[in-house]
Amino acid sequence: MMSRAERLAKICADHAPIEGPLLPILHAVQAEFACVDAEAERAIAHALNLSRADVHGVVSFYHDFGAEPDPRPIVQLCRAEACQARGVEALVPAAEAAAGDRVRLSTVYCLGLCSVGPSARVGDRLHARLDEAALVALVRSA
């Protein structure tokens, strides 16, 4: 069993040969540890010969990376224009109530299912044509 530091070092080393390795490394770290925290930023900065500020600047820029792990399951609900046109906003209060503190209900701008919205993503599974009952059931089962 590798230590956390060793796992970080391995991720950095695995990606070292590719061009522009920072984003792929951050994705791998986020997938492995569910966040990119200060310790990870330090290790990555060291491996890529960047300043910690450089790495932190990148981590904080993108929506996909979090500074702290969030143990809650995530339901991403599309609330962009096409899903708004199909009535997603009316479903939000019920979804929020169902989510409570247990589920993280996050907003995503577009899942590319714009003709069959409202739509949501849980992990790599997509769900379309959601009405209030279907969305609440989805949040409860997340």
Add this chain to the structure above:
Amino acid sequence: MTTVRISDDALALACGADAVAAEFAQRGCTVERVSSWGMHWLEPLVEIDGLGFGAATAADVPAILDGTSAKGIGPIAAHPFIARQQRLTFARAGKTRPLSQDDYARTGGWAGLRRAQSLPKAKIIEEVIASGLRGRGGAGFPAGIKWRTVAEAPGAKKYVVCNADEGDSGTFADRMLMEGDPFALIEGMAIAGLAVGARKGFIYVRSEYPHAIARLRAAIAACPWVFAPFEIEVRVGAGAYVCGEETSLLNSLEGKRGEVRAKPPLPAVEGLFGCPTVVNNVLTLAAVPHILAEGGSAAYGELGFARSKGTMPIQLAGNIKHGGLFEAAFGVTLRELVYDIGGGTASGRTVKAVQVGGPLGAYIHPDQFDIAFDYEAYTGADALIGHGGIVVFDDTTDMGAMARFAFEFCAAESCGKCTPCRIGAVRGVELIDRIRSGGRGPDSVEALPQMHNAPKDGRSREGHLTLLEDLCETMQFGSLCALGGFTPYPVRSALKHWPEDFR
């Protein structure tokens, strides 16, 4: 044994295609997973001997098999939605298994690349220029001219970058192509590589498209020898809308914050890692194999309208009865698209507005529906085609709220590099709130004795409208990229056509 064809496109999966496929398999049918025809209101669409059934559920399977199903739509290829289209980029949609190399080769795949391999570089570029192909990402810049700039730019190392960061709401053509016909994109990139002298290509896909990412990686791994020595790598975005802007995308690929770069230098001269780089949208590159096939360039150039040549994959989305992918030559009117083809709203109510071109596109009033689908015609009407997404809204929509959302979205997604976009978007939200609440009273800071020039009695609703117009002008002309520069389009168009929604 019956062969059943069902799409495994992300949209079909989201609508429950796997359960339907499993039920057919359970009953002894051979199930082929193909790309989607693009008739999304019928997904999951089941095809047996050319006949279609949709939208199917697992419970419909017995009736479909014994011929008593009421969900039959007859021969799919003859369906009016399909028969009216001119499919070039999406010629294989619904007809091939996305990762089958046999299916790809059988339907003309690799012919363009093979012919390009036998041509001099300049001749490839000449054919792309002659076809009139313009960038499908939104700006509509002639693809061949961009390629020529890269080919002629000095530099030993060059890149081809495919912009697959399809973040606009109402667009899904890139996703459908990457999932349904990944080899076409690969072939287009390889041809671009030959034309400009690049050995390496990147496809930058947004992280919201996990199925497209997996499909592309599998397709590239399946046939690296076909396009060698060219190499292609898939890179995944990280949830930033602005990375669909080409310079911001390049920064992101380099491992930087996705901030926009000032132009010039153009990416064609100084792009990825400072090297000359072709940055093209998925649909642009996927149109290239057809153009490079024997006689393809002239055939492509004959289609279209004025200076908009060829076909445009138009995406019908939002509150529309028959949503999906409609590829047609330029020149089709919005009225045909929304009513004849799209069947009006899904809710059955009156159409109030249509937003064309994503979150930065103008809201178009039904009175303007005779406008022809053409880059110049839209520019003339203070609107844009963008990536070809059309989002329909019914009469329950509050256009004031949509204008506010345009600013909110810009504030959430601004890269922060330029002030008009970063600050303007936030101020825009505040302005719209004050306009909708009828202005504001005196401000405590303005009332201070040392504030000699400040108004002392607040600002009226009209005063705020003037300020909003001023802000829109600043953002439009002062922003570095289209995010800040085009956010005024939805705002101004909503205010112009539906002023009553701002009261």
